[in-house]
Amino acid sequence: MTQRKSKADRRIELIDAARRAMIQHGAEGVHLNQIAEEAGLTSGAVLYHYPDLRDLLIEAHHAGMERFYEQRLKKINGISDPAQKLIVTIRSGLPSGPDDAGVRLLCELGGAAGRNRVYGTLLTTLFDRQVALYQTILEIGAAQGAFTLIQDSETVGRNLVALEDAYGYRIVARHHTIGPDEAAELILDYARLATGHPLKTLPVPHRTTAARRPATRNA
Amino acid sequence: MTQRKSKADRRIELIDAARRAMIQHGAEGVHLNQIAEEAGLTSGAVLYHYPDLRDLLIEAHHAGMERFYEQRLKKINGISDPAQKLIVTIRSGLPSGPDDAGVRLLCELGGAAGRNRVYGTLLTTLFDRQVALYQTILEIGAAQGAFTLIQDSETVGRNLVALEDAYGYRIVARHHTIGPDEAAELILDYARLATGHPLKTLPVPHRTTAARRPATRNA
DNA sequence: TACGTATTTGAATCACGATTCAACAAACAT
DNA sequence: ATGTTTGTTGAATCGTGATTCAAATACGTA
Numbered sequence: 001m002t003q004r005k006s007k008a009d010r011r012i013e014l015i016d017a018a019r020r021a022m023i024q025h026g027a028e029g030v031h032l033n034q035i036a037e038e039a040g041l042t043s044g045a046v047l048y049h050y051p052d053l054r055d056l057l058i059e060a061h062h063a064g065m066e067r068f069y070e071q072r073l074k075k076i077n078g079i080s081d082p083a084q085k086l087i088v089t090i091r092s093g094l095p096s097g098p099d100d101a102g103v104r105l106l107c108e109l110g111g112a113a114g115r116n117r118v119y120g121t122l123l124t125t126l127f128d129r130q131v132a133l134y135q136t137i138l139e140i141g142a143a144q145g146a147f148t149l150i151q152d153s154e155t156v157g158r159n160l161v162a163l164e165d166a167y168g169y170r171i172v173a174r175h176h177t178i179g180p181d182e183a184a185e186l187i188l189d190y191a192r193l194a195t196g197h198p199l200k201t202l203p204v205p206h207r208t209t210a211a212r213r214p215a216t217r218n219a
Numbered sequence: 220m221t222q223r224k225s226k227a228d229r230r231i232e233l234i235d236a237a238r239r240a241m242i243q244h245g246a247e248g249v250h251l252n253q254i255a256e257e258a259g260l261t262s263g264a265v266l267y268h269y270p271d272l273r274d275l276l277i278e279a280h281h282a283g284m285e286r287f288y289e290q291r292l293k294k295i296n297g298i299s300d301p302a303q304k305l306i307v308t309i310r311s312g313l314p315s316g317p318d319d320a321g322v323r324l325l326c327e328l329g330g331a332a333g334r335n336r337v338y339g340t341l342l343t344t345l346f347d348r349q350v351a352l353y354q355t356i357l358e359i360g361a362a363q364g365a366f367t368l369i370q371d372s373e374t375v376g377r378n379l380v381a382l383e384d385a386y387g388y389r390i391v392a393r394h395h396t397i398g399p400d401e402a403a404e405l406i407l408d409y410a411r412l413a414t415g416h417p418l419k420t421l422p423v424p425h426r427t428t429a430a431r432r433p434a435t436r437n438a
Numbered sequence: 439t440a441c442g443t444a445t446t447t448g449a450a451t452c453a454c455g456a457t458t459c460a461a462c463a464a465a466c467a468t
Numbered sequence: 469a470t471g472t473t474t475g476t477t478g479a480a481t482c483g484t485g486a487t488t489c490a491a492a493t494a495c496g497t498a
Binding site: 221223224225226229260261263264267268 | 444445446447448
Binding site: 222223250251252262263266272 | 484485486487488489493494495
């Protein structure tokens with residue numbers, strides 16, 4: 001038998017298993033057995049903890065969003081220069097590629113949000129939190145004189161989050177010419193207009209063929 | 220028995236029935252019987268025309284996109300003033316409200332596009348077509364001297380379509396404070412920066428309380 | 439009108455996932 | 469050690485939707 005776990009531990013595990021299963025099979029198309037398998041349990045055990053599957057799915061989505069948001073915060077905290085902070089924040093809102101799990105899950109929800117109030121509220125709340133995050137960055141940057149806001153921070157924040165969202169969908173759908181780099185540049189182009197700041201991205205350490213791996217790795 | 224129809228007619232009807240059924244029950248959660256019922260037929264008849272349901276669903280999505288795009292073209296053709304054309308185009312890309320069927324269907328697809336290549340390609344193609352549409356409007360406006368493009372038309376076009384998409388999702392998810400009007404204004408705020416044109420919206424015929432309905436309705 | 443074909447029905451069957459639950463096993467308490 | 473609680477299994481059952489297909493029906497046509 002699979003190792004026994006305390007109720008609390010198991011629930012956390014199940015939430016994560018549900019998250020993974022939904023990314024593979026869709027937020028609505030996911031089956032109980034797929035979640036059970038992902039958790040290394042049988043369907044009966046899952047039902048023991050979550051008699052109503054919908055509760056588990058909602059908690060999984062909620063957890064996915066928290067994780068997504070927390071990761072963004074982690075990537076940007078510690079950066080004090082407003083321009084750099086804005087650049088990194090924009091970058092952190094985009095999927096790393098078509099298979100980025102976090103964003104994939106959010107995209108799954110978009111359609112369901114039109115039919116399911118709970119999902120709609122979840123997404124709406126996340127959107128607003130992200131807008132608030134951008135507003136803070138913009139306002140601080142303006143206060144420090146780095147940014148010259150032509151429009152109010154709410155407008156700019158909303159548009160920045162909207163652009164992130166939309167390009168996230170494009171990347172996940174494997175657009176031929178819009179990948180993470182191109183999307184970031186497109187969003188930055190807007191941010192430049194809105195802030196009056198050139199927002200130069202740090203010179204990305206350019207991997208030459210010779211330097212693809214440090215030659216002195218074991219030296 | 221339901222009236223017999225020619226193969227071609229029935230297929231068109233089925234595509235439309237599938238479209239309606241998907242809007243109600245989700246692009247992936249829709250059932251054969253729901254499509255049959257929507258078409259006023261039995262499941263057997265549906266299978267007679269589409270032995271593989273997936274083909275029908277793909278055709279329905281395709282038809283939904285064509286319809287969406289055609290409706291936009293129809294709304295904007297005949298407008299010669301570039302600024303007005305841009306304003307109307309932006310407006311036409313947004314859902315009329317949370318229950319707008321056309322946009323709802325597109326939103327349904329967003330998540331599936333990450334797992335299904337065909338859906339991904341459909342959405343990507345639609346995106347690119349819309350970008351091209353905006354580019355044409357922008358370029359003509361610039362050539363006529365109405366717009367002063369600060370960035371290239373591809374960048375602006377992509378960002379405009381991206382904003383439309385994202386706010387479409389927000390509206391469909393019933394965001395408390397972002398409805399069609401607010402979304403249009405947010406996108407226009409970007410368009411103003413990008414085109415250097417004030418893009419004043421036509422004074423909307425303001426319905427006063429007294430004039431909510433013509434007093435002389437039956438006169 | 440009668441024949442042949444295309445379309446649709448409706449019932450039977452199949453397939454699969456959800457749900458239930460008695461039995462079992464692991465952790466815990468005494 | 470023993471008993472109790474808790475978590476898990478696995479098989480049985482239920483329900484639902486997809487699929488099949490023979491029969492029925494509408495339509496075109498000769």
